[in-house]
Amino acid sequence: MSYQTPRGTYDILPSDINKWHDVERVIREKTSLYRYREIRTPYFEDTSVFKRENDSSDMVNKEMYTFTMGSESYTLRPEGTAGVIRAFDQHKLYGSMEMPARFYYVGAMFRHERPQKGRQRQFTQFGVENIGAKTPEIDAETIALGYDIVKAMGISSIKVLINTLGDDESRAAYREALKKHFAPHLDDLCGDCKRRYEQNPLRILDCKVDHDKECMASAPKLSEYLNEESRNYFSQVLACLDALGIPYEIDERLVRGLDYYTHTVFEVVSTRPDSGAQATIFAGGRYDHFVEYYGGPEMSGIGFAIGLERLISLATEEGYPFPEENQCDVYVIGLGNVGDSVLKTLAMLRNAGYRAEGNLVKRSLKAQFKSADRAMAKYIVILGEDEVAAGTLNVKNAADKTQLTLKNEELLGQLEKWEEE
């Protein structure tokens, strides 16, 4: 037991892989219906792609896997959006694609966090980015896409939380109002909040430590500082969601960790009591300045990301029927020195499209039948030395146990006949 996966990583074994195949299938189907296309970016980037200047976010500087090769500093991607926007700008896709450009990605992300339920150090995210246009309709459609996928995985105990951060002007006004409000209470707040006061006052509202303090309840609300345009934009987003029949809850505390978000932010959470501390299924928002940051034109985008581990675990808890994909159509049993005939029969079956497995080890008949059972084989072919000499074989229908002796060339026809019944 000396070798094992590094902390916070895990193996996906063959017994579980069907879940991953299926969730990936659902993702590709749904994104294709919404006309999104896949983009694959590197698993690591220059550290500067993720460690942005002037970013006051709490987390960007820590919890990243950063390593140095020569004079270069690289970082394993902790999220998907930065790489997609970087690619969008690098390849000047704003010049060759129709706007809005629609991307999706699926792959591993890396964060150096303490593992717990629904949180690993290497985990898999699916996300979409819709770049180059900014309308309430696009915001609503983006949320709808994520909502569709979660629903398609049979997850019904969910809640859409939504909020707006407004545009730059609204946010600046609110920021000032918050600082003014909290200034006299500064000694009252926790250490983190004192830092947030300078860097990102909005995050104070998110604080768990100071959550119940009086000055939190009496804090000014962002909605009171939204300008006309921001207010209109948000109410149109809500109207679009109403039109789509997507239920939502406005959550004024929803601020998001990164400060690149503008206008719409949203989060879909599980309402199951057993989902633990990590209840968020997907989360995202609109960003007005990200494209510019990586050297592109002034363009807005919106996106979200879903953690697939959580999606799969919730789907499992809700009883979603992941398809079994390990069934065997035909199992070929060989008795005596008939190895080459077993191989030839298998080849014939596979060419005809049957999932076929054969016994390639010297074993008793009983053991071979057991293997056939375990493979859940629908049909069993039995080859013995006598049959091989006579150019025949026995084939058995596992369901009703009827057995026939056929000439080799009659096998496929008989299987077809059984299949039609």
Add this chain to the structure above:
RNA sequence: GCGGCUAUGGUGAAGUUGGUCAACACACUGGAUUGUGGCUCCAGCACUCGUGGGUUCGAGUCCCACUAGUCGCCCCA
């Protein structure tokens, strides 16, 4: 970074105030049945209880450290 709980075979696990052989079940392998399975019966399957140290005549059982898992705090791009 902080805290709670846990750690016995391939799996689920029992193990009593520390005192012979480390239950039981499933799985697996072989046999009864040497060419016809899923049932039944029989047999086999942990020189050892996460690792290291300590207490003791004696430790799976007590103590310490470490490691790992798990849940929670923090954080969640």
